[in-house]
Amino acid sequence: GAVVSQHPSWVICKSGTSVKIECRSLDFQATTMFWYRQFPKQSLMLMATSNEGSKATYEQGVEKDKFLINHASLTLSTLTVTSAHPEDSSFYICSAPPPGHSPLHFGNGTRLTVT
Amino acid sequence: DQQVKQNSPSLSVQEGRISILNCDYTNSMFDYFLWYKKYPAEGPTFLISISSIKDKNEDGRFTVFLNKSAKHLSLHIVPSQPGDSAVYFCAASMNRDDKIIFGKGTRLHILP
Numbered sequence: 001g002a003v004v005s006q007h008p009s010w011v012i013c014k015s016g017t018s019v020k021i022e023c024r025s026l027d028f029q030a031t032t033m034f035w036y037r038q039f040p041k042q043s044l045m046l047m048a049t050s051n052e053g054s055k056a057t058y059e060q061g062v063e064k065d066k067f068l069i070n071h072a073s074l075t076l077s078t079l080t081v082t083s084a085h086p087e088d089s090s091f092y093i094c095s096a097p098p099p100g101h102s103p104l105h106f107g108n109g110t111r112l113t114v115t
Numbered sequence: 116d117q118q119v120k121q122n123s124p125s126l127s128v129q130e131g132r133i134s135i136l137n138c139d140y141t142n143s144m145f146d147y148f149l150w151y152k153k154y155p156a157e158g159p160t161f162l163i164s165i166s167s168i169k170d171k172n173e174d175g176r177f178t179v180f181l182n183k184s185a186k187h188l189s190l191h192i193v194p195s196q197p198g199d200s201a202v203y204f205c206a207a208s209m210n211r212d213d214k215i216i217f218g219k220g221t222r223l224h225i226l227p
Contacts, residue, residue, distance in 0.1 A: 006158070034214050043219040044159065044204065093158050101211040103149055106158035 003027055004096050006107030013084055013114055021079045021110045023050075023094030029074035030096035034104070035067075038091040047092075050077040084114040118142045119207050121218035129226050133193040136221050138205030140186050145207040149215060150179060150190045153202045162203075163190070166211075192223075200225045 003026040013019050023033055033050040048069050049057040056069035066088075068080040077096075081088050093109040120139045128134040136150075146167045151159035165172040165179045165188070172179050178191045192199055205218040 004158075032212070036217075044217045046214055046216065049214055091156070095158075097212050103161045103164050103211075104215055105161065106151075108158045109156065111156060 004094065004105045004107040006094055006110055008110060009108060010111040011113070013112070015085055015114055016083055018080055018082045019084055019112060021081075021092055021094075021112075023077045023079070023096070023107055025075045025096045025098075028096075028098050030077075030098075031074060033071060033077040033094055033096045035069065035077075035079050036093045036095065038093065038109075044093060047079075052077075081112065084112070086114045088112065089114045117219075118145075119205055119216050119218040121205050121221050123221050124219070125222040125224065127224040127226055128195045130197060131194045133191060134195045134199065134223055134225070136190045136192075136203050136205070136223065138188045138190075138218055140188075140207050142207070142216075143186070144209050145216075147208050147211050147213075148179070148181060148188050149206045149208075150177075151204045151206060151217075153204060153220070159204055195223075195225045197225050197227065199223060 005024045007022045031052045035047045036044040038044045046059050047062045050069045050071040052071045058064045071077045091109050095104045095106040118141050149164040150162045152162050153159045163174050163177045163179050165181050170181050181188045202220045202222050204220045206215040208215040
């Protein structure tokens with residue numbers, strides 16, 4: 001079945017540094033990938049839609065300069081949290097739609113802790 | 116403005132009984148509905164979906180019912196098993212390839 005891989009699974013960084021999270025579709029190509037974040041006991045909130053070969057589409061209230069998204073190839077999208085602050089600590093999850101109108105498959109998420 | 120609502124944050128059900136998780140939505144443009152199961156520190160796992168042209172879809176122990184006029188859907192799990200204990204998210208999208216919007220989830224506890 002379709003597999004979406006996310007790396008790293010967890011990361012701890014200091015305030016002010018940047019962190020890159022990778023999302024790969026392992027056995028299918030994805031022109032679109034979606035980035036979500038989840039706060040404790042909250043829903044998964046869509047942050048942005050990553051589009052291969054063009055700019056990402058950000059949801060209202062998400063700072064595009066802070067959350068840089070690059071969809072460099074048909075199997076890789078990256079999310080970079082720039083100048084991270086403790087309030088950016090969260091669980092970030094990516095997803096991609098497999099071919100054939102199959103439901104979105106999700107990566108296993110990245111737990112980011114900013115100290 | 117929450118477009119997908121799961122009003123029960125938690126639900127406890129005896130093993131072997133039926134679990135019924137409910138979901139309401141407000142956007143009439145939603146055309147495709149999904150249920151995902153999630154464990155802590157993991158990504159959501161797809162369970163079952165239904166398109167707006169149907170009112171029921173069944174897959175093994177899982178059945179999803181859709182009432183378009185009421186903008187309501189429900190997930191039935193029968194019989195409930197201990198491994199079903201998890202958080203269940205209801206989700207909706209305007210078509211199969213579009214972004215999906217999640218509810219806040221319902222934590223299901225299956226009691227022995």
